[in-house]
Amino acid sequence: MNILCIGGGPAGLYFALLMKRQDPAHRVVVVERNRPFDTFGWGVVLSDQTLANLQAADPETAAQIGDAFNHWDDVEVFLRGRSVRSSGHGFCGIGRKRLLNILQERCLALGVELVFETDVADDQALAARYGADLVIASDGLNSRIRTRYAEVFQPDIDLRQCRFVWLGTHQKFEAFTFAFEETEHGWFQAHAYQFDADTSTFIIETPEAVWQAHGLDRMEQPEAIAFCEKLFAHYLGGHPLISNAMHLRGSANWIRFPRVICRTWVHRETIAGKAVPIVLMGDAAHTAHFSIGSGTKLALEDAIDLAQALATGATLEQALHDYEARRSVEVLKIQNAARNSTEWFENVARYSRLPVEQFAYSLLTRSQRISHENLRLRDARWLEGYEAWLAQARPTVGAAPAPAAAPGDSGAAVPPMLTPFTLRGLTLDNRIVVSPMATYSAVDGVPQDFHLVHLGARALGGAALVMVEMTSPTPDGRITPACTGLWNDAQQAAFARIVDFVHGSSRAKIGLQLGHSGPKGSTRVGWEGTDEPLPEGDPHGNWPLRAASALPYGPQNQTPAALTRADMDALTAAFVASARRAAACGFDWLELHCAHGYLLASFISPLTNQRTDEYGGSLENRCRYPLEVFAAVRAAWPAERPMSVRISAHDWAPGGTTPDDAVAMARWFKAAGCDLIDVSSGQTTRAARPVYGRMYQTPFADRIRNEVEIATMAVGAISEADHANGIIAAGRADLCALARPHLADPAWTLHAAAQLGDTASRHVHWPRPYGPGRDQLLREASKQKQATAQSSLGHVAIKTIANDTTD
Numbered sequence: 001m002n003i004l005c006i007g008g009g010p011a012g013l014y015f016a017l018l019m020k021r022q023d024p025a026h027r028v029v030v031v032e033r034n035r036p037f038d039t040f041g042w043g044v045v046l047s048d049q050t051l052a053n054l055q056a057a058d059p060e061t062a063a064q065i066g067d068a069f070n071h072w073d074d075v076e077v078f079l080r081g082r083s084v085r086s087s088g089h090g091f092c093g094i095g096r097k098r099l100l101n102i103l104q105e106r107c108l109a110l111g112v113e114l115v116f117e118t119d120v121a122d123d124q125a126l127a128a129r130y131g132a133d134l135v136i137a138s139d140g141l142n143s144r145i146r147t148r149y150a151e152v153f154q155p156d157i158d159l160r161q162c163r164f165v166w167l168g169t170h171q172k173f174e175a176f177t178f179a180f181e182e183t184e185h186g187w188f189q190a191h192a193y194q195f196d197a198d199t200s201t202f203i204i205e206t207p208e209a210v211w212q213a214h215g216l217d218r219m220e221q222p223e224a225i226a227f228c229e230k231l232f233a234h235y236l237g238g239h240p241l242i243s244n245a246m247h248l249r250g251s252a253n254w255i256r257f258p259r260v261i262c263r264t265w266v267h268r269e270t271i272a273g274k275a276v277p278i279v280l281m282g283d284a285a286h287t288a289h290f291s292i293g294s295g296t297k298l299a300l301e302d303a304i305d306l307a308q309a310l311a312t313g314a315t316l317e318q319a320l321h322d323y324e325a326r327r328s329v330e331v332l333k334i335q336n337a338a339r340n341s342t343e344w345f346e347n348v349a350r351y352s353r354l355p356v357e358q359f360a361y362s363l364l365t366r367s368q369r370i371s372h373e374n375l376r377l378r379d380a381r382w383l384e385g386y387e388a389w390l391a392q393a394r395p396t397v398g399a400a401p402a403p404a405a406a407p408g409d410s411g412a413a414v415p416p417m418l419t420p421f422t423l424r425g426l427t428l429d430n431r432i433v434v435s436p437m438a439t440y441s442a443v444d445g446v447p448q449d450f451h452l453v454h455l456g457a458r459a460l461g462g463a464a465l466v467m468v469e470m471t472s473p474t475p476d477g478r479i480t481p482a483c484t485g486l487w488n489d490a491q492q493a494a495f496a497r498i499v500d501f502v503h504g505s506s507r508a509k510i511g512l513q514l515g516h517s518g519p520k521g522s523t524r525v526g527w528e529g530t531d532e533p534l535p536e537g538d539p540h541g542n543w544p545l546r547a548a549s550a551l552p553y554g555p556q557n558q559t560p561a562a563l564t565r566a567d568m569d570a571l572t573a574a575f576v577a578s579a580r581r582a583a584a585c586g587f588d589w590l591e592l593h594c595a596h597g598y599l600l601a602s603f604i605s606p607l608t609n610q611r612t613d614e615y616g617g618s619l620e621n622r623c624r625y626p627l628e629v630f631a632a633v634r635a636a637w638p639a640e641r642p643m644s645v646r647i648s649a650h651d652w653a654p655g656g657t658t659p660d661d662a663v664a665m666a667r668w669f670k671a672a673g674c675d676l677i678d679v680s681s682g683q684t685t686r687a688a689r690p691v692y693g694r695m696y697q698t699p700f701a702d703r704i705r706n707e708v709e710i711a712t713m714a715v716g717a718i719s720e721a722d723h724a725n726g727i728i729a730a731g732r733a734d735l736c737a738l739a740r741p742h743l744a745d746p747a748w749t750l751h752a753a754a755q756l757g758d759t760a761s762r763h764v765h766w767p768r769p770y771g772p773g774r775d776q777l778l779r780e781a782s783k784q785k786q787a788t789a790q791s792s793l794g795h796v797a798i799k800t801i802a803n804d805t806t807d
Helices: 010-022 048-057 059-068 096-110 123-130 144-148 208-213 221-231 295-311 316-346 356-364 372-378 380-393 449-460 489-505 565-585 599-604 624-636 659-671 698-709 721-730 740-744 748-755 768-794
Strands: 002-006 027-031 043-047 070-072 075-079 082-086 091-095 113-115 134-137 155-169 176-182 187-194 200-207 255-262 266-271 274-280 421-423 426-428 432-434 465-471 509-514 589-594 643-648 676-680 711-714 735-738
Touching: 002 010, 002 123, 010 027, 010 096, 010 134, 010 295, 027 123, 043 048, 043 096, 043 187, 043 295, 048 059, 048 091, 048 295, 059 091, 059 096, 070 187, 075 356, 082 356, 082 380, 091 096, 091 187, 096 113, 123 134, 123 144, 123 266, 123 274, 134 144, 144 274, 155 208, 155 221, 155 316, 200 208, 255 316, 266 316, 274 316, 295 316, 356 380, 356 721, 372 380, 372 721, 380 721, 432 449, 449 465, 449 489, 465 489, 465 589, 489 509, 489 565, 509 565, 565 589, 565 624, 589 599, 589 624, 599 624, 599 643, 624 643, 624 659, 643 659, 659 676, 659 698, 676 698, 698 711, 698 721, 721 735, 721 748, 735 740, 740 748, 748 768
Parallel strands: 002 027, 002 134, 027 113, 075 176, 134 274, 432 465, 432 735, 465 509, 509 589, 589 643, 643 676, 676 711, 711 735
Antiparallel strands: 043 091, 070 091, 075 082, 155 200, 155 255, 176 187, 187 200, 266 274, 421 426
């Protein structure tokens, strides 16, 4: 083939040399607008995993790159005059210029034609000149080719919220260093790492508002660099900061990171009478924020993938299809992780009140790609010290930074999910909650023996809190005819029997989730069709529905009546009466359901609330009635017992509620006396299109907890002890609610503790009859321990959930 690579960055150069190495008969041309061996930027970072990929693709190039790398294992985090250092992270730094030099020299050695100082204005004319059979658009972040064919590639470019400047220094850093400095206007952070014998990259980042408040938008480069040198003088050891972009005027070297996603990567154009594929590669196709250091990694791995696809003997058409299919998924994984990482650095103020020990843990796990057990593989001694510190310190929501103390000075390491948690007068043995799950097994609202067995088994299984499914205060508030209610004595007696069993046979606590189905009521049981209306002629009959507005949940659902003021007063009274019955039953915890499109949620979402009175319009007005109900129920609920609220933090639909709205909601519920926000999302409209993935709702809980300074419960695709340990250890939530794992295994917590080892298993209560099984579980778990630890490295994969259940 005749192959033309437009752009001489890592993607174009590496693909060129791989193709020439693969078949010397190829004519491969790389056209670059800059002069030979010119580049901007400082060092780039690659992980040990990426180096292994380079070794497999071309050992000779990998050896040259490896010889030029500065390797380090440590990460050090500085905050408020204290620091935390951990090891085992396995990164390499190399100067961007040196990397390109190696790739250029390797290309020349293999016979690749390098054409410099050529600014490509017309890719088609250039392709025709070289008789190209394949054009690689590797022309970088500001790709002209991507722009020219934007209608096909459909790029989505999101400018992020921070400004950053890429500088260098001759200060040497032994570890990858994150330094945080607070000013009168907000936070700055530096990302610093050494990439050769005497030079380090020093990236400085700050939110746009902070950047402007300091006047950096109006400063020329020398003045701005002097400002940064003074701010980070403690870390620079007297060395100046250096810019290699002095040709830029004013503040042009401070940029906002553009996240690039393209809908498709391959375009075909007829050039000189033949169909020529034009293929995006590297930054032209996608970007990932520098805080996870993956831009160069993605570019090199794009090149490897396409070269390997072409080596299989597949047709060019098939190879390009396979390349895009594989790489788009891999890039999505990285970009999802990069989004989490980017948002963490955009919101340093949110985490700045955490003790430095927890702040550093949160930073290390910010992308959700690095798990708790993965950290143990990297640096077991440090993690065990952190676990011991966390078990002893048990930092609380909104607490001021802890005084200096060495992690692990006293106390034993305890898995974070097995540490106790206290709200009001209630202490839970650990952080695991059996999420409320609709079981569709009640008769006239009365829980049956099934509920006793279902809830009782899970209480015996080691979870600290077992939540009863959403229970209605009125007959018409049930989701289905088989859902539970609490409006009469028979229901109260049945629930009291269950509560008595849980209290008498386990150390678990039990809570009730109270809610009204609203527009999602009068539907079939789950296995006959989720949210589908009862069929005509159903013996239970369809009952009239009520909601904030007369809007059906879907075209097949019946239209509810909009609540009148009298209806609202009556319903509030019914909620209060049910709360009093729940207290009489002995429930330890009460939760008000204001999520998932049910009645109270129908007031909150603008997609379901079209009222024109004081309960419609603004978010504050839409939350007015749910807050009225909460206040009335909180007043009736015993003061020493906790009360939480479940919210949908995101409607996942255009025009719906957003995470910003969720923060405001949480503030109002906190002011009304709420102790914890149970953070779910979606299910408010059939138009919702959630972005599913591992722990995909946890970032909402994290934000609410650390901005509003209220305890939160994380739910949604939390399926492993590793997930729960990471969430609790990082301070992203205070409790983790799991549903599916508890359906599969009522003793999930006991089994998870056994898998974590003998010490961990002693931190959960084993009911006496279960004791003999503990030793066998420990023996089995020890055999699998290494395999389990190694599998945690694979947690970068996104798991697709087939339905819209959020728990």
